[in-house]
Amino acid sequence: MFVRTLLILLVTxxxxxxxxxxxxxxxxxxxxxxxxxxxxxxxxxxxxSEPPVIMKExxxxxxxxxxxxxxNWRAEIVAPGVWHAPQFFxxxxxxxxxxxxxxxxxxxxxxxxxxxxxxxxxxxxxxxEPADPAAALPRGALQCSIINRTFxxxxxAGRYDVRMRARGFIAHHRRDxxxxxxxxxDLGLLELIEGQSIxxxxxxxxxxxxxxxxxxxxxxxxxxxxKGMVAANSRVxxxxxxQIDGLPAGAYIVRATAGQNLVSKAVDVxxxxxxxxxxxxxxxxxxxxxxxxxxxxxxDPAGRPWHVRLLTRVTDRHVETAGESNASARGEWEWRxxxxxxxxxxxxxxxxxxxxxxxxxxxxxxxxxxxxxxxDLHGSVFLGDRPLQASLKLIGSSGxxxxxxxxxxxxxxxxxxxxxxxxxxVAVSSVVPWIxxxxxxxxxxxxxxxxxxxxxxxxxxxVTDPSGRRVxxxxxxxxxxxxxxxxxxxxxxxDGTFAAHGLSAGSYTLVASDFLKESEPTTVVIREDETPRxxxxxxxxxxxxxxxxxxxxxxxxxxxxxxxxxDRPHMITEMRTADASGYFESALPPGTRVxxxxxxPPGFAYIITGGVVGSKPFVVTADQHGGTLRVLADSGxxxxxxxxxxxxxxxxxxxxxxxxxxxxxxxxxELTLPMMDPGAYAACIVDSAHDEIFRRTAGQSxxxxxxxxxxxxxxxxxxxxARVR
Numbered sequence: 001m002f003v004r005t006l007l008i009l010l011v012t013x014x015x016x017x018x019x020x021x022x023x024x025x026x027x028x029x030x031x032x033x034x035x036x037x038x039x040x041x042x043x044x045x046x047x048x049s050e051p052p053v054i055m056k057e058x059x060x061x062x063x064x065x066x067x068x069x070x071x072n073w074r075a076e077i078v079a080p081g082v083w084h085a086p087q088f089f090x091x092x093x094x095x096x097x098x099x100x101x102x103x104x105x106x107x108x109x110x111x112x113x114x115x116x117x118x119x120x121x122x123x124x125x126x127x128x129e130p131a132d133p134a135a136a137l138p139r140g141a142l143q144c145s146i147i148n149r150t151f152x153x154x155x156x157a158g159r160y161d162v163r164m165r166a167r168g169f170i171a172h173h174r175r176d177x178x179x180x181x182x183x184x185x186d187l188g189l190l191e192l193i194e195g196q197s198i199x200x201x202x203x204x205x206x207x208x209x210x211x212x213x214x215x216x217x218x219x220x221x222x223x224x225x226x227k228g229m230v231a232a233n234s235r236v237x238x239x240x241x242x243q244i245d246g247l248p249a250g251a252y253i254v255r256a257t258a259g260q261n262l263v264s265k266a267v268d269v270x271x272x273x274x275x276x277x278x279x280x281x282x283x284x285x286x287x288x289x290x291x292x293x294x295x296x297x298x299x300d301p302a303g304r305p306w307h308v309r310l311l312t313r314v315t316d317r318h319v320e321t322a323g324e325s326n327a328s329a330r331g332e333w334e335w336r337x338x339x340x341x342x343x344x345x346x347x348x349x350x351x352x353x354x355x356x357x358x359x360x361x362x363x364x365x366x367x368x369x370x371x372x373x374x375x376d377l378h379g380s381v382f383l384g385d386r387p388l389q390a391s392l393k394l395i396g397s398s399g400x401x402x403x404x405x406x407x408x409x410x411x412x413x414x415x416x417x418x419x420x421x422x423x424x425x426v427a428v429s430s431v432v433p434w435i436x437x438x439x440x441x442x443x444x445x446x447x448x449x450x451x452x453x454x455x456x457x458x459x460x461x462x463v464t465d466p467s468g469r470r471v472x473x474x475x476x477x478x479x480x481x482x483x484x485x486x487x488x489x490x491x492x493x494x495d496g497t498f499a500a501h502g503l504s505a506g507s508y509t510l511v512a513s514d515f516l517k518e519s520e521p522t523t524v525v526i527r528e529d530e531t532p533r534x535x536x537x538x539x540x541x542x543x544x545x546x547x548x549x550x551x552x553x554x555x556x557x558x559x560x561x562x563x564x565x566x567d568r569p570h571m572i573t574e575m576r577t578a579d580a581s582g583y584f585e586s587a588l589p590p591g592t593r594v595x596x597x598x599x600x601p602p603g604f605a606y607i608i609t610g611g612v613v614g615s616k617p618f619v620v621t622a623d624q625h626g627g628t629l630r631v632l633a634d635s636g637x638x639x640x641x642x643x644x645x646x647x648x649x650x651x652x653x654x655x656x657x658x659x660x661x662x663x664x665x666x667x668x669x670e671l672t673l674p675m676m677d678p679g680a681y682a683a684c685i686v687d688s689a690h691d692e693i694f695r696r697t698a699g700q701s702x703x704x705x706x707x708x709x710x711x712x713x714x715x716x717x718x719x720x721x722a723r724v725r
Contacts (some may be wrong), residue, residue, distance in 0.1 A: 018067035021089075021097040023075070025060045028136070029105045029157075029181070030082060034059050037101065038075045039066065058101070063234045075101060081182040082106050083156040085140055105157040106136055107179035111187035113149050117194050121166035122150045131176040148563040157181035161239075163199075163282065168274040168553070170195050170245045175237060196247045196271045200279030202240040202264070205286055205655045214259050217242040217283065219252040219269070221558065222602075240282070247271050248580075249551070250558050250602035256283040263288055263339045272603045272624050274553055274714045288337040291323075293345070298331030300349045301374060301415035308333045311344040319344075326350065338362060342702025347372065353402045355417040372420030378449055380410045381428060383435070383502055384456025387411075390430040397423045426452055427486065433458075433501040436488035454502035456527055461535035462497045463512040463519070471539060473686070479571055480506055511571045512537035518589055521569045543592040547618035548582045549601055555582025556622060559601035560656055564715070565592040565698055566610065590611065596646035600656040607677045608653075610645030610698055625712035626675035631683050633720040635669050642682040642699030650683075668721050682707045683718035 023037060039054040058064045058077075068091045077084040083106035089099050109126065124146055137158045144153040146166070157179050165171035169192040179185050198219055204210065211295060213235075220231040234244040242256075242614040247655040249271050256264040264283040271277045295306050310323040322343065327333040340363050347356035353370050381388045387410030394402045394414065406412040428437045437454060444450050463474040474492045478500060490498045492512075505528045512519040521539040526532055549559040563586040564570055570589060578601075580582045588595060596610040597620070605626025611618050631650055633639045639650045650671050653659065660672040684703030686694045694702035710716040 003520070007009075009034055012424060018069050018089050019097065020065050021068050021073075021091055023056075023058055023064045023066065023099050023100060025058055026100050026102045027060050028103065030060070030103055032079065032082070033061075035065070035077050035082065035103065036109075038078065038681060039068065040076070040078045041069065041071060075099060077101060077103055080106075085138070092706075094223075099260055102138075105181035106154050107157040107180060108152060108184040109142075109144075109155040109162075109187065110150070110184060111154040112189045113146065113151070113166070113191060113192050115169065115192035115194075117168070117192070119422065120149075121146055121169065121192065123166065124153075125167075126153060126155070127163045127165075128155060128160045131161050135159070155179055157183075161241075162187075163188060163560070165276060168190055168194055170197050170653075171199065171243070171276050172292045173199075173227070173241070173474060175239065175241070183703065193245075194469060195245060195643075196249060196275060196277070197243055197245045198247060198252065198254060198269055198271060198277045198279070199241070199243045200254070201282040202242060203284045204240070204258075205262070205280040205284070208285070210264070211258075212236050212238055212240065215240070215256060215262075216258075217244065217254065217256045219244050219247065219254045221248075222251045222253055222268075248557055249553075249604070250556075253636075254283070256285055258285055260337060263337070265339060265341055269484060270603050275307065276618050284444055285703075289362055290334065290336045290365045291338055291343075291362065292365075293327070293333040293347075294367070295327055295331035295347065296369065296371050298329065300355075302349065304350055305329055306331065306333070306372070307348050307350050307357075308335075309346040309348075310335055311346065312341060321494055321614070340364075345370075354400050357399065374415045375418055375446070376460065377416050377444075378411070379451060380414050380442075380449065381406045381412065381452045381454075382410055383433070383454050383587060386456070387430070388430060388435075388454070390428050390435065393427040393429075395425040400451050425465075425484075426619060427453065428454065428502070430501075434490050434499055435502045436486055436490070437502045438486040438501070438686045439475050440484060455504055455528065456501075457503050457528075458499055458501050458531055458533075459503055459508070459524060460497065460499040461510075461537060463492050463514075463537045463539060464496065465517075466538060466540060471512075471514055472496055474498075474512050474539065476500075476537065477511045477513065477572055478503070479509045479511075480504075488721050505655060509571055510535060510537060512539050513572070514539055516542050516587055519540050520589070521571050535655050540590040542587040542590055543613050545586040545592075545595060545597075545613055547584055547620060548581050549584065549620045549622060550623050551601075551604060551624075555580070556601045557582060559584075559599055559604075561586060561597060561599050561620075562652075562656070563595050563597040564695075565589050566594040566596055566698070568592045583617075590643060596648075596695070598648050598653065598656065600648065605675045605677045606653065606657045606671060606673070608641055608643040608646040608648050609677075622677070623712075625678065627678055627710040627713060628715040629673045629676045629681065629710055629715045630715070631671045631673070631720065632717065633669055633671075633683075633685065634663070635663070637685050637720070639671070639720055640684045640694070640699065640703060642679065642684060642703075642705070644679060647695055647699045666721075676710060678710050678712040678714075680709050681709065681716060681718065683720050685720055 023645045035058050037056050072090050075087045082103050084103045126142040126146045130137040135457045138156050142153045144151040159178050163171050172190050174677050182560045211252050214539045215236045217234045218231040232244050234242045236242045253266050254269050255266040262285040269277050305326040307326050312320050312322040323335040343360050345358050348354040389408050392404050400417045404412050404414040424441050426439050463471045472494045475489050476498050478488045490500050492498045505526050507525050515589035517539040519539045524532050545563050548555045557580045561576045561584050564573050565588045568589040576584045576586050599607040599620050601622045604622035631639050641648050642681045662670050664670050682705040686703045690702035706718050708716045
């Protein structure tokens with residue numbers, strides 16, 4: 001039974017109550033009977049001085065008891081031909097302490113480096129693991145100082161797989177190398193190349209032939225639209241290890257394949273500047289499965305085979321088409337080579353109508369029978385009291401779509417999916433007269449006619465340049481507060497005039513645009529009993545915001561940029577993507593001086609900022625020390641963020657950035673935004689009447705706000721609930 005003993009130590013003149021700690025030795029292949037143990041206190045002494053180093057002799061067959069002050073300590077054994085990983089332990093007055101020190105035969109690991117970088121690396125990180133996973137050998141990591149481009153470390157002896165990496169450089173890997181006991185292994189000259197990489201392992205399914213030569217791993221960049229960037233590929237070694245080097249920082253989709261017979265699930269990987277992204281789980285190859293569908297009826301309402309698409313959700317934010325083809329005349333559809341995962345089955349017609357959609361999780365071969373019920377609908381379309389010949393798209397409340405055309409008498413007949421819902425959105429499109437309009441109607445009872453009537457209104461005008469010359473082929477954007485009616489955009493004819501028919505009564509905002517030219521927004525009111533006077537829209541050169549998105553390590557390609565004028569009215573904003581040099585251009589309304597901008601750089605922190613349009617490029621600097629921002633707000637209120645001279649609705653941030661949303665027990669909404677640019681933030685509730693002044697003053701006026709500071713790699717909670725209750 002352990003008997004606790006209180007010892008009094010004199011440390012620099014002060015009395016300290018010490019606790020006994022028992023040390024035992026676990027030696028693997030070590031012949032020495034006695035080893036020297038060095039004990040280091042990790043906290044300063046009570047008077048602020050450095051704690052002393054305690055040295056004791058430890059016999060392999062006899063425990064050693066040492067009186068140590070309470071706190072954290074580090075134990076090291078340093079002896080020729082012996083390797084010991086430093087061990088940390090705590091001395092606690094409430095319990096007895098026993099520390100087992102494990103030692104192995106040691107070896108010396110050395111190497112030299114060369115590089116072209118400006119900054120000299122100071123440390124070589126070396127990670128080792130047994131070449132044979134079943135071997136009774138240690139695994140771990142070493143930090144070797146680089147002096148005069150040479151490094152040397154003490155390492156455990158044995159046969160190991162070794163990874164060597166200096167921060168900011170691509171890692172070197174050596175497989176199955178022997179580290180001789182009491183000897184030295186020289187790794188030779190390592191050429192360090194700046195850049196990032198993705199590493200990991202691939203696993204074959206049970207029973208598969210160990211043919212690694214057919215296995216290939218690919219990393220496909222996302223967030224760049226694929227412009228100028230293609231998938232990077234790597235082969236694997238005989239242990240299934242792979243390394244893809246020279247990657248720009250950003251988001252990637254990584255998957256492994258072995259011909260057409262084996263494929264892995266795709267994983268989402270974020271590569272950060274100067275770091276190596278290592279997959280924590282192996283890419284497991286599996287034999288693909290088969291999906292079979294039996295469709296009833298076998299043919300669509302036009303007597304043609306159904307068209308089937310199989311969509312795969314590669315990541316939470318990325319969807320690809322895994323398969324697409326027509327079903328057979330018997331209504332049978334099959335797709336082979338499908339990896340287990342999440343999919344969506346879409347069944348429609350050859351001309352693009354969608355009749356059926358279902359999400360599924362595929363874990364084995366699957367055979368499903370899909371019933372495609374139909375409802376026959378007859379109707380007519382009128383512009384005022386005149387029949388209208390037009391293209392129609394009928395969209396059910398469930399999202400299913402069917403297209404058709406009305407004839408010269410305005411009549412149409414169409415078959416709708418049985419799961420269309422109780423209401424329909426009818427999109428009406430006509431060239432002469434020009435109409436782009438949406439209406440929401442109730443689905444009539446079986447056998448009744450659907451009558452769609454557009455008001456006989458006309459909105460017309462002209463587009464000119466500042467000299468008064470009419471501009472052909474300009475686009476006129478017409479927006480109403482209720483966007484459910486659509487967003488018509490007629491073009492001017494060769495005479496520079498335009499006309500839009502069938503608009504409902506209300507207030508509209510018009511903006512004309514041509515290449516890098518735009519007009520100021522103009523408001524027009526349409527009344528049921530009169531036609532508004534023709535409007536004249538004058539286009540002028542837009543203000544160009546030019547800039548770069550960079551980090552301390554260089555440009556950030558693929559960053560998404562959304563800029564908005566603060567001092568000029570806006571109706572249309574556009575998303576831009578930085579090119580390979582981090583450069584972007586964004587067109588703002590004519591005369592814009594002050595702007596706000598949000599930047600979503602892959603692999604870096606999300607940025608909200610603002611500035612003034614000038615002759616010099618606007619530089620946005622991103623880093624990787626973003627924090628986590630949580631915003632709490634009552635449901636039904638739109639929360640805005642204010643940061644560094646810019647504003648942005650939280651939901652808009654979520655359109656570009658991974659955001660988690662949940663409803664709290666009290667019914668309020670909690671929004672969590674990771675990797676946000678550090679600094680001062682305000683979260684605000686803004687009434688619609690104060691929206692303009694809020695944006696114009698960069699959030700200084702017009703909002704009910706709470707403020708806080710988000711530290712690098714830290715967190716901040718902004719609770720808006722008290723501001724609206």
